[in-house]
Amino acid sequence: MRTSRITLSAIGIAAAAGLVLSGCANGDTDGAAPAPGGDTGNGGQETFEVYALLPQGTDQPYGTTYRPPMQAAADELGINLTITNSQYDADRQASECEVAVAAQPDLIILWPAVGDTIRPCLTAAQAAGIPVTVTNSDVNPEDKDLIQAYSGPDTYGQGVSSAEMMCDFAAGEEIGILVVNGLTGNSTAINRNAGFVDTIEANCPNVTILAEQPGNWNKDDSQIAVSEMLTAVGPENVGGIYAADDTMVAGAIDALKARGIDPADLIITSIGNTFLGNPLVVSGELDGTVFQSSSWDGENAVRLAHAVLTGAPFEAELFMPSVKVTAENASDPSVAPEW
CATH class of the missing domain: 3.40.50.2300 (Response regulator)
Structure with a gap:
């Protein structure tokens, strides 16, 4: 399992719930x-x-x-x-x-x-x-x-956070990655992808997106999508995967395992910190996700x-706190998975 280079501080979700009635605007x-x-x-x-x-x-x-x-x-x-x-x-x-x-x-x-x-x-x-x-x-x-x-x-910001973790874990290493997007036309999918891609292009040119496919927020669809992309670009060229949520990243990890590829050898990030994704962070198969x-x-x-x-x-835009979750804080009660 790779060692995280990110220093994280968990934001209290419950404390933010009252913001809606005390907004500045x-x-x-x-x-x-x-x-x-x-x-x-x-x-x-x-x-x-x-x-x-x-x-x-x-x-x-x-x-x-x-x-x-x-x-x-x-x-x-x-x-x-x-x-x-x-x-x-x-x-x-x-x-x-x-x-x-x-x-x-x-x-x-x-x-x-x-x-x-x-x-x-x-x-x-x-x-x-x-x-x-x-x-x-x-x-x-x-x-x-x-x-x-x-x-x-903040769906754009969630994509940014997942990309920041990808960049941090890559640490200057030249890698090619696969991207698994959400449902085509869905605003969450569009915004998360934009946040991720914009951040990769701006912050870590050493990370190259080799291929993208929608996973439709579905584990089985994502497994198929990643399997197809591995075939198209060659598994030997893939050093990482970003999936726009934990359900899809679980499918991506299954696709790797089906090819005999150890997920721990790749840099993999996602969004959600769900009951499906959190154990993958703890096990080291998923490097980072973003709590929702x-x-x-x-x-x-x-x-x-x-x-x-x-x-x-x-507030005209009331955003929930987004917390990066890695092996360092995956067991913290403040980011315990909810779904």
Whole structure:
């Protein structure tokens, strides 16, 4: 197992959860004034109707640990949530958005299934006077003027962090690497790839990207993709792999093993620090990953929405802390995997 050259300090995730109500800037709410809620009879707390248009739920590990904190925050703050799950089907999410807009809720929380397909949903909500906040995967830059705010991971920054670890571990050594991207068209996939590639090109020209393929956030697809890339470029030329999440990096590692290649001989980085990825860091098969908290994500989607609805201060971009995880801190409770 390679020795890490990175000195890391874990950032407290729980401490950051309260940032949404104490942000330094107010979001732009022009043209989307919140609708007044009604009295629940519970201490006079306002209630709000909110649609949460999600692309996953308890059918996937992230959604399974994202939704309970989301619901708990909604119960605390007097928000009645209607939650959908498009299963990353852009057409299905578009239909769910039509239903949501017709229902005239006080606000829509949107987790885009496919980033470049959601503009019609946003324009329809704006025309109906319904504010939209975005969670987990931000909208494309050209759509930012149609939303109130975003909460979730800094997806570009996550790619940067994974690349920084790659550069650090390479330490000037000339290596060629394979890149496994997420689902084509997904904003998280686009941003993570951009952050990774920009950082590699700027900081470590000794690292050359030999080939890229999408792994579709899927372990089996990623194993096939890496196997194909190994054949195309020659396994003897590959000194490292970057995968845009831990599920895909696990598939990449399986592809190496199927070729009789010891993953510990390569430099491999990822994003997530999940129940799948964290043990790979501990074992030395994965050199580094970036912690992402699903519970922070779900809770703060609602807290941000509530701040927009009530006119409380909020940040237009509320990013969860990103912590680099290597063998040095993989067992630290502050970065314990959640999904």
